[in-house]
Amino acid sequence: MLFSAACGGGDSTSVNGVGIVVTTTVLGDIVANIVGSEASVEVLMPPGADPHEFQASARQAASIHKADLVVANGLGLEAGLNPVLSSAVDAGVRILNIGPSVDPLPLGSDPDSLDPHVWLDPIRMITAVDVIVTELELLEPSIDWSTSGDDYKEELALLDWELEALMGTIALETRKLVTNHDSLGYFAGRYGFQVVGVVVHGGSTLIDPSSDELAGLVDVIEEEEITAIFAETTEPEVLARAVGSEVGWDVEIVDLYTGSLGPPGSGAETYVAMLGANADLVVSALG
Numbered sequence: 001m002l003f004s005a006a007c008g009g010g011d012s013t014s015v016n017g018v019g020i021v022v023t024t025t026v027l028g029d030i031v032a033n034i035v036g037s038e039a040s041v042e043v044l045m046p047p048g049a050d051p052h053e054f055q056a057s058a059r060q061a062a063s064i065h066k067a068d069l070v071v072a073n074g075l076g077l078e079a080g081l082n083p084v085l086s087s088a089v090d091a092g093v094r095i096l097n098i099g100p101s102v103d104p105l106p107l108g109s110d111p112d113s114l115d116p117h118v119w120l121d122p123i124r125m126i127t128a129v130d131v132i133v134t135e136l137e138l139l140e141p142s143i144d145w146s147t148s149g150d151d152y153k154e155e156l157a158l159l160d161w162e163l164e165a166l167m168g169t170i171a172l173e174t175r176k177l178v179t180n181h182d183s184l185g186y187f188a189g190r191y192g193f194q195v196v197g198v199v200v201h202g203g204s205t206l207i208d209p210s211s212d213e214l215a216g217l218v219d220v221i222e223e224e225e226i227t228a229i230f231a232e233t234t235e236p237e238v239l240a241r242a243v244g245s246e247v248g249w250d251v252e253i254v255d256l257y258t259g260s261l262g263p264p265g266s267g268a269e270t271y272v273a274m275l276g277a278n279a280d281l282v283v284s285a286l287g
Helices: 027-037 058-066 080-090 122-139 146-167 187-191 211-224 237-245 271-286
Strands: 019-021 040-043 069-072 095-097 112-114 177-180 195-202 228-231 252-256
Touching: 019 027, 027 040, 027 069, 027 122, 027 271, 058 080, 069 080, 069 122, 069 195, 069 237, 080 095, 095 122, 095 271, 122 187, 146 187, 146 271, 177 211, 187 195, 187 237, 195 211, 195 237, 228 237, 228 271, 237 252, 252 271
Parallel strands: 019 040, 019 069, 069 095, 177 195, 177 228, 228 252
Antiparallel strands: none
């Protein structure tokens, strides 16, 4: 590994009776690093789940309705959870959507649509920590949430510094990304990359590209002399491989951790480790 990072987070045992439900594995790890043993954290999605498609079980829906706080990404990411989250809002459950609070970017060329993949920029997640801490202070002011929050923000700032240094080893002319879907805009913006092509356009993975769109992408790959397509551990590689096979040279398909943390033993079990693992894969493919 080119990159090494401390691991933290995971479910914790509540000693104060504060129960938090979190939608995604990424936000689950971030919340767990903030609350430590001061609250219980239930993460709805298992590692490897596509956050666009995931739907809650009856037990999970009940957990959402009983929670003191639900932390979600928002910006349309958790499409499969929208019905149960809307029901919880109507029932008076406290729901914190992180995405709208961290300066979201437009999605592709559509100024009316916002990119939900905000966690792929650790600086935005430093802001997210502040947003979560503020909400926890409103929920339970007797607990010192800010100290652990500040500690975790320092870890994220170090992560960003290390990622920036590592991405600096890639020549500027090769900092071009072709991705499986529109998920790497925040990463590209933070570390000086250009997204030149996308297999499945839009913020969701549920859209089917046309044959003309795929043929156009092959042309872009050949014009830009692209050697890798960055796919995702949460999505099939079928379309990415089909596009790559049409190019006049070998195109590597590289699976990044974008929508979910990795399973135990993957080296991407925490948010910090996940971004570190992705950085290693990008450098290996383009460096």
